[in-house]
Amino acid sequence: MYGGGNTFEATKAEDLEQEDAVKLAEFEARIAQGEKIEPDDWMPRLYRMQLIRMIEQHAHSEIIGALPEGTWITRAPGFRRKLALMAKVQDEVGHAQLLYSAAETLGKSREEMLTDLINGKSKYSNVFNYPTYTWADSCIISWLIDAGAIVNQMANSKGSYGPYCRALERICAEEAFHLKYGHDSVVFMATGSPAQRQMVQEALNRWWSQIMTFFGPSDKLSVHTETLMRWKVKMASNDECRQQYLDMYVPKIREIGLTIPDPHLHKNEQTGQWEYTEPDWEEFRKVINGDGPCNAERLGVRRMAEERGAWVRLALKNPTAKYVRPLA
Amino acid sequence: MSLKSLDPRINRMNLPDGELPPMEPKAAFDQFETFEVFARKRDKTPFTYAGPVHAPNADVAFLFAKEQYSRRSACSGLWVVLTRHIMVSPYANDDENIYDSFEVEIPEDTTWPLESYEVFHLKKRGKAHTHVGRIGATSYQEAYHKAKAAFAAEHPAVNMWVVKSKNVLQSAEEDRDMWLTLPEKKYREPAAYKVLDRIKKFKEEEEQKALTK
Numbered sequence: 001m002y003g004g005g006n007t008f009e010a011t012k013a014e015d016l017e018q019e020d021a022v023k024l025a026e027f028e029a030r031i032a033q034g035e036k037i038e039p040d041d042w043m044p045r046l047y048r049m050q051l052i053r054m055i056e057q058h059a060h061s062e063i064i065g066a067l068p069e070g071t072w073i074t075r076a077p078g079f080r081r082k083l084a085l086m087a088k089v090q091d092e093v094g095h096a097q098l099l100y101s102a103a104e105t106l107g108k109s110r111e112e113m114l115t116d117l118i119n120g121k122s123k124y125s126n127v128f129n130y131p132t133y134t135w136a137d138s139c140i141i142s143w144l145i146d147a148g149a150i151v152n153q154m155a156n157s158k159g160s161y162g163p164y165c166r167a168l169e170r171i172c173a174e175e176a177f178h179l180k181y182g183h184d185s186v187v188f189m190a191t192g193s194p195a196q197r198q199m200v201q202e203a204l205n206r207w208w209s210q211i212m213t214f215f216g217p218s219d220k221l222s223v224h225t226e227t228l229m230r231w232k233v234k235m236a237s238n239d240e241c242r243q244q245y246l247d248m249y250v251p252k253i254r255e256i257g258l259t260i261p262d263p264h265l266h267k268n269e270q271t272g273q274w275e276y277t278e279p280d281w282e283e284f285r286k287v288i289n290g291d292g293p294c295n296a297e298r299l300g301v302r303r304m305a306e307e308r309g310a311w312v313r314l315a316l317k318n319p320t321a322k323y324v325r326p327l328a
Numbered sequence: 329m330s331l332k333s334l335d336p337r338i339n340r341m342n343l344p345d346g347e348l349p350p351m352e353p354k355a356a357f358d359q360f361e362t363f364e365v366f367a368r369k370r371d372k373t374p375f376t377y378a379g380p381v382h383a384p385n386a387d388v389a390f391l392f393a394k395e396q397y398s399r400r401s402a403c404s405g406l407w408v409v410l411t412r413h414i415m416v417s418p419y420a421n422d423d424e425n426i427y428d429s430f431e432v433e434i435p436e437d438t439t440w441p442l443e444s445y446e447v448f449h450l451k452k453r454g455k456a457h458t459h460v461g462r463i464g465a466t467s468y469q470e471a472y473h474k475a476k477a478a479f480a481a482e483h484p485a486v487n488m489w490v491v492k493s494k495n496v497l498q499s500a501e502e503d504r505d506m507w508l509t510l511p512e513k514k515y516r517e518p519a520a521y522k523v524l525d526r527i528k529k530f531k532e533e534e535e536q537k538a539l540t541k
């Protein structure tokens with residue numbers, strides 16, 4: 001993945017009072033007991049809408065995320081790295097497949113999701129609206145963006161919705177390779193020649209602010225957030241994820257002699273919390289709403305793939321097909 | 329004007345630049361029907377639910393399933409079933425057995441001969457359905473009753489699926505060499521990367537440099 005980066009477009013707060021009180025109580029009791037929700041179960045509208053939005057965004061992030069990395073496959077240094085990067089990108093596309101199916105169990109078809117992606121109606125992780133200038137950028141993504149995705153996915157895999165948990169279990173297992181591969185390619189450059197060191201340092205400088213916005217802005221503490229946490233849809237706040245990430249990766253970045261381009265970044269020993277320069281959330285808002293360096297290219301490439309592949313799908317279409325959503 | 333990219337291949341595509349009119353919504357079945365996939369890790373382990381795929385027919389579904397569900401982990405067999413061929417029971421709570429609370433009536437007009445059905449159980453919500461066995465019956469309903477008699481006590485379940493064996497596309501024994509591709513692709517395993525050795529060496533060299541200064 002690359003999920004996370006929760007966007008500002010909030011689901012309209014549904015009025016829980018309009019839900020069947022008895023069913024709602026049963027639903028909440030099931031979650032409180034640690035039982036998973038399966039697609040056939042009754043669920044509040046807010047739960048369904050929020051999960052569709054989350055899982056769909058996560059799926060879009062996987063296929064769009066494959067673009068800035070995929071662009072480096074032909075130029076990856078050496079046969080082995082080409083093979084590894086190709087396998088990683090294929091994994092990411094596979095993650096999208098798994099996630100689209102999980103979202104489909106909640107009642108939104110793949111056709112609708114793909115249409116909404118291309119028409120800019122649903123979002124994907126904002127970090128992929130930035131370009132990969134050099135090979136080192138692709139290494140930084142493989143390591144440090146995937147690392148952020150893993151923090152998110154590990155948290156979400158303990159959520160309450162069965163199909164999402166099943167998909168995430170498979171995804172997390174595959175991500176272990178991405179993280180190791182990414183770490184290895186960054187370490188290789190950081191411990192290499194002065195030119196290689198400089199190249200990877202510059203890529204880190206370019207990507208650091210994207211990394212800091214990856215988990216999204218601080219959650220506004222609303223009743224809504226509290227409900228979603230109680231329902232195990234949202235498993236950790238954006239700030240909690242960011243803090244956990246900094247705890248895990250700041251030392252790993254520093255130990256290979258790289259400098260994090262934020263002079264204010266430090267851990268406050270009293271509070272145990274990382275303090276940092278607040279990322280530019282104005283820019284984040286602007287880019288996520290379409291005005292970033294690569295938004296047009298990402299959606300343009302996706303749309304081209306849709307349109308140029310349409311005749312193949314049409315030729316294969318089965319006129320006797322009947323739609324049934326995936327079972328689980 | 330065409331869209332400018334850092335990637336020369338994208339520049340060669342001559343994609344239009346600027347605002348485009350929205351794409352027409354994709355038509356129904358542009359993404360095909362859904363199939364459910366079951367995979368077996370080793371010869372002796374039961375077939376277990378892996379997940380869905382979308383495909384125009386069972387053969388293509390099998391190819392997609394192989395890519396999606398056997399590409400990265402051990403596999404010695406795949407079953408593929410059109411989703412609408414699976415009969416699904418309601419879901420029970422985790423501490424209940426679905427066979428205790430769910431009743432179906434056997435239709436009167438069922439005819440011989442017996443057909444073979446595959447039965448899958450979900451042990452706990454959030455886990456995956458596992459194949460528990462095969463039974464002969466004249467209808468899905470009768471299959472449910474026979475499954476209850478045969479498996480309910482030994483394998484309690486929160487949910488059960490039943491499907492006619494003839495509707496399951498199964499990988500063939502004689503094709504088993506198709507599962508042997510994993511070992512050549514060690515670069516997809518985290519263990520293939522000896523990154524800690526490199527970091528250690530780097531730190532030692534840095535220390536040396538500091539000392540000689």
Ligand SMILES: [Fe+2]
Nearest residue numbers: 001002092095
């Ligand atoms: Fe992924």
Ligand SMILES: [Fe+2]
Nearest residue numbers: 001146175178
């Ligand atoms: Fe990944």
